[in-house]
Amino acid sequence: MPHDGHFGILLILGIGVFGGMLGAWMFQRMRIPQVIGYIAIGLLIGETGLGIIGQVQLPELRPFSFLALAVIGFLVGGELEGKTFKQYGRQFMGIMLGEGLGAFFIVGALCGGLLWFITGNLPAALAGGLVFGAISSATDPASTIDVLWEYRSKGILTTGLISVVALDDALALTLYALGTSVAGLLVGESAGMYELIRTIGIELIGSGLLGVGVGAGLGFILQRSHSPERSLTLLVGSLLLVAGVCLSFHLDVILCAMAAGATLINTRPQLSKPLLKTLREFAGPIYVMFFVMVGARLQINAQPWWLWVLVGLYVVGRTAGKYGGTWVGARLSRSPAVLRNYIGLGLFAQGGVAVGLSMMAGQHLSNVQIMDGLDLGSVVVSAVTATTLLVQLLGPASVKYAITKTDELGRNVTEEDIVAGLSVGEVMNAEPVTLREEDLLTQVFAKISNHDQLVFPVVNPDGACTGVISLQSLKALFVEQDIWGWMIASDVMVPVRDVLRTDTPLSDGFIEMRRMEAEETILRDPDSLKPVGIFETRAARREVTRRLVQRQGVQ
C-alpha cells in the first residue's frame, strides 16, 4: 500500500488500463462487447467494489475524462460525413426526434406517476418526471460507437446509429433546459428559468461554434503539415485546448469536439481520414481508461425500496420509448425497414451526458424536499446512476444484436484486414498440374498450353517435386523447336526455392515475393517434398478482393 494510503494517479491509470484490457478480453471470450468489460472492471476497482479508485481520486481524474470525451467526440464527429446526411438526413432527423421524444414522454410519465404515487406531491412529481424524461433522451455515443468499431460494422444501420447518437445529445440538452425550467416553475424556483435557458442556449451554440472554428482552423493548418506525426501532435494539442476551453467557459466538450471532427471531415476529407485512423489507434488506452472510470464512478448505495422501482420503470420506459419512438419516427420519415426495425435496439446506452445532466439536476433540485430527509436532486442522481449502470451493461450488447441481425457486423473491412486474416495456404492453387521429369518438351508445351498455370512443379516417380518449369524459363525454347522431341522437363527445370509454407501469413508471403521479385512460387510438403500448391501473387490478390467484396456485401 502506498505511504499515504492512496494509490497515485499514474498507478491508478495503469491498473485501470491493464484491468480494462483484462476485462475486455474476458468479456470478448464470452462474445460480449469489450466496453462492458471495461465498465465491469471499473465497478470492481471503484467504490462499489475493491475501492482502489475512491471518491477522493475521482476528481483528480476528471481532466483525463474530459480529454477522453474530446477524443471520443472528435472521432464521432469524424464519422458524420455530409454526403450521408444528404441521402438520409430527413430519416435520421425523424428517428432522432422519435427516439428522444419517445423516451422523454414515456419515462417522464412513468417516473412522474410513481413519484406522485409515492410522495403525493404533484408539482415535485411533475418536475421529477420532466427531468428524468429529459435525461433519458440522451444516448451515449462513446460506448455505442465503440461496439460499432470493435465489430467493424458498416451499412445504413451503422451510419444511422452514429448520426443519431451524435445528434441526440443536443436534443437531450434542449429538453433538459426546457424540462428543468418548467420543473423550476412547478416547484417555485422560477427565478432561474430564464437564466437556465440562456445558459444552455449558450452552451449549445457556443460549443457548436467553437467546434466549427477549431475544425476549420485545424484543416487550414493540417493542409500545410506534411508529417503524420506532427499532424497527430497538432490534433491532440487542439483537443486538449478544446477540453480546456470548454471546461473554463462551461461549454459541452463532446458537442464541441464533435463539431470540430464533423467540420474537418467535411472540409478536408482526404486529409482527415488517415488522421482519424491514427487518432483512433492513439485513443485505445484513453478509451479503456475512460470507461473504467465510468464504471468506477457508479455508486450503488442503500436507497429506499421505491427507488429501485423508479429505476426499473426508467429503464423499461426508456427502452420502450426509444424503440417505439424510433419506430414512429422512422415510419413518419419513410425510413427503410432495416432502420425502422433495428435502429431502436442500438440506442439504449446511457453515459456521460445523462450522468452530467443528473449532476446538474442534483444541484438545481436539491432544495425540493419530496420526503423527510430526501430531496428530488438526490433521487435524480441516485436513480440515473443506477440506470446508467444497467443500460450501460445492456446497451452495448443490444447494439451488437442489432448489427448482427442486420448483417452489418464485420463489413467495415479493408484489404489489409482480409490479408491479415489469411495464410498462403488459403489462397494458393492447391491442385497444381504437374509435369514429370521425363516428359518430353513436346508434352510439356502441350500441357502448358492447356492450363493457365504460370509455373509447373516437376515431379519424380515418387511424386517429390525436384524442380520448377515456368513460362519465363521456357522463353528460350520457343524458337528451338528442333530439340523439343528429345529434351525433357528435367533438362529445363530450375531448382525449387522453398520460401513459403502453407501456414506462412499471407502478408509475409506478399513481402517475400516482392523481395524475390517473383510472381509465383511452388510450395512443397517439408517432409515428402511433394508439391502442395502454387502461390501466385496475382491470383492471391484476386482472391483477397473477392473475399473483401463478399465481406463488405452489397450495401
Place this chain on the structure above:
Amino acid sequence: MSGPGAHLVDETLSPDRVFLTRERRKEDLLHFLVDQMGRSGDVDDMEALRSAIFMRENLMSTGIGLGVGVPHARISSVRRMVMAVAVNDQPLDDYESIDNRPVQLVFLVAGRPDQQSNYVRLLAVLSHIVKDDARRNALLSAASPDALYESLLSGV
C-alpha cells in the same frame, strides 16, 4: 559455321576435348568423356558431373537420332559451359535413341544451372549441325581428333 549460337561451339569446345574412341558400351564411352572433361580446369567436381550425366540417362536416353547422342547436364560445380566430342569407331548398339539407330557421334555438354538460355541454344546448334547429312558424315569420317575439331568449327 554461321547462325545464331554458332559461336557457342567455339567457346565450349577445345582441341583437347575431341576424341576418336574405340569403346564398346555406351556406359564406357560416357565414363571416358566425363573423365576427360574432369581433367579440364572447368569442372570442379567430376563425380558430381558423372552422377548428373547418368541420372539424366536413367530418365531417358539422350540418343537424338541419326546416330548421334547428346548426354548433358547442368550442375553448379561446372565453372562455365563446356563440351567434349567423341566419334566412336563403331556405332554403339546399347545407346538407345529416338529413331532406334545405334549411336556413333557423341557430344557431352555440361553447363551451369544459371546458363539456361545458352545451354538450350548450344543443344539446338548441335541438333542443327547433325541434321545436315554432309556435315554429319564429315564429322563421322574425320581421320583425327584435330580434323574432327576443325570440321566442327569450320563447317564443310
